[in-house]
Amino acid sequence: MSEKKNNQVSRRTFLNYTLTGxxxxxxxxxxxxxxxxxxDPLLQADGEGxxxxxxxxxxxxxxxxxxTFTIDQEDGWYESQAxxxxxxxxxxxxDILALSPICTHLGxxxxxxxxxxxxxQFYCPCHDGRYDKDGVNIPGTPPTEPLHVYEQRVDDGRxxxxxxxxR
Amino acid sequence: MKWMYQDVQxxxxxxxxxxxxxxxxxxxxxxxxxxxxxxxxxxxxMNIFMSQIxxxxxxxxxxxxxxxxxxxxxxxxxxxxxxETVDHLHNHQFKHVLLFSFDxxxxxxxxxxxxxxxxxxxxxxxxxxxxxxxxxxxxxxGDIEDLIKEQWKS
Numbered sequence: 478m479s480e481k482k483n484n485q486v487s488r489r490t491f492l493n494y495t496l497t498g499x500x501x502x503x504x505x506x507x508x509x510x511x512x513x514x515x516x517d518p519l520l521q522a523d524g525e526g527x528x529x530x531x532x533x534x535x536x537x538x539x540x541x542x543x544x545t546f547t548i549d550q551e552d553g554w555y556e557s558q559a560x561x562x563x564x565x566x567x568x569x570x571x572d573i574l575a576l577s578p579i580c581t582h583l584g585x586x587x588x589x590x591x592x593x594x595x596x597x598q599f600y601c602p603c604h605d606g607r608y609d610k611d612g613v614n615i616p617g618t619p620p621t622e623p624l625h626v627y628e629q630r631v632d633d634g635r636x637x638x639x640x641x642x643x644r
Numbered sequence: 645m646k647w648m649y650q651d652v653q654x655x656x657x658x659x660x661x662x663x664x665x666x667x668x669x670x671x672x673x674x675x676x677x678x679x680x681x682x683x684x685x686x687x688x689x690m691n692i693f694m695s696q697i698x699x700x701x702x703x704x705x706x707x708x709x710x711x712x713x714x715x716x717x718x719x720x721x722x723x724x725x726x727x728e729t730v731d732h733l734h735n736h737q738f739k740h741v742l743l744f745s746f747d748x749x750x751x752x753x754x755x756x757x758x759x760x761x762x763x764x765x766x767x768x769x770x771x772x773x774x775x776x777x778x779x780x781x782x783x784x785x786g787d788i789e790d791l792i793k794e795q796w797k798s
Contacts, residue, residue: 583658583703602793603704604661619661 528630528637531563535634537573541566541589541610546638563627563638564589564599568611575627576612577641582620599624645706646698655706664701664792665738667708667729667759668694669745671715683715685769686746689781692772693764694744696785701792706738715747723753730759740795744788762791 486494531546541564550559563575576599578586585603592600592607598615599608607615612624628639645651645662655662668690673679690710698707711729713722730741741759743750746766754761764784770777 580703583654583661585703586700601703602789603701 528628528639529561531575531636531638532565533634534573534631534636537565537567537636539567541576543578543589561638561641562586563641564612565636566610573629573631573636574611575629575636575638577625577627579625579641580606580620581614581622581624581643582606587624645702647707647709658703659737662704662706663737663739664705664796665708665733665741666694666697666705667726667741667743668710669726669743669747669750670710670712671747672712673715675715679715681769682766686766688772689767690744690746692781693785693788697788697792700785700789704796705792708733711743719747719749719753723750723756727756727758730757734758742792742795760795762788764788 527548529546529548531544532542536542544563544565545560546563547558548561550557552559562578564578565573565575568574578588578599580587580601580603582601582604585601585606587599587601587606587608589599590596592598595607597610599610599612601607601620604619606618606620608620608624609615612626614620614623623644625641625643627641630637630639645655670683670687670690672683672687694707694710698705711722711726713719726743730743733741743757743759743761744764745761746764748763750757750761751763767780767784772778772781
């Protein structure tokens with residue numbers, strides 16, 4: 478009886494093996510995507526930003542208009558939707574210009590035409606930084622470089638914006 | 645600026661420009677069916693307020709970690725501890741220290757607090773994902789921003 482037992486796989490052992498095997502597979506199936514997700518940001522190169530539709534070309538005026546749009550943001554480990562703001566207008570040459578509202582001094586949000594003394598300028602409320610309409614910093618105010626400009630693409634009369642770059 | 649590695653480095657390079665510290669005062673409790681929900685909601689709203697303010701005024705405002713306390717009848721033990729924090733900030737070049745709270749009990753200590761208490765009326769619990777709620781919150785944020793700019797002029 479005992480000899481027979483040694484040579485054959487008992488029901489209990491068989492079940493143990495099977496369950497461990499199946500369990501292992503199930504565990505691996507669960508863990509694999511998690512590991513993938515956790516390591517993903519490390520593997521992915523910082524690709525070209527996507528372009529997002531913001532407004533129609535014929536709505537763009539010479540007066541800067543504030544437009545918001547949403548982008549998919551990868552912030553280290555987290556993926557989220559982030560809101561972006563752009564001041565969009567046609568400059569003196571009739572070209573479309575889309576400016577980032579982030580002050581190049583220390584990152585506050587600038588506003589257009591809020592100051593009575595300088596109605597045609599961007600103004601930063603934190604340290605009175607100012608920029609002319611084209612986003613060029615006014616000498617003597619804290620910012621040291623112009624407002625960043627969004628990459629743009631016009632397709633079929635629709636304006637798409639990408640990432641904001643320094644000039 | 646936030647209490648984060650990257651921001652703190654930026655802060656060190658631009659100390660003279662960042663003269664305003666903001667501390668949210670946030671109560672919590674596990675006592676009472678109503679309070680537990682109320683305080684959790686208020687804490688969530690406060691987080692939204694503070695992170696938006698920090699985003700708008702990043703270059704001059706330093707958002708500190710929240711001051712959390714268990715909601716009790718008296719804030720007596722807390723205000724002294726808070727004053728120590730405020731004194732510390734004043735001693736480290738923060739000219740304005742603003743304390744934000746929905747808890748109206750703090751108003752009793754308004755005179756004794758070394759920082760500027762800004763009491764905000766609490767919102768009723770509602771769905772934060774709804775467009776109307778977001779609009780209300782957005783307008784509150786605008787008000788808070790104006791209040792901080794007023795403080796700078798004083």
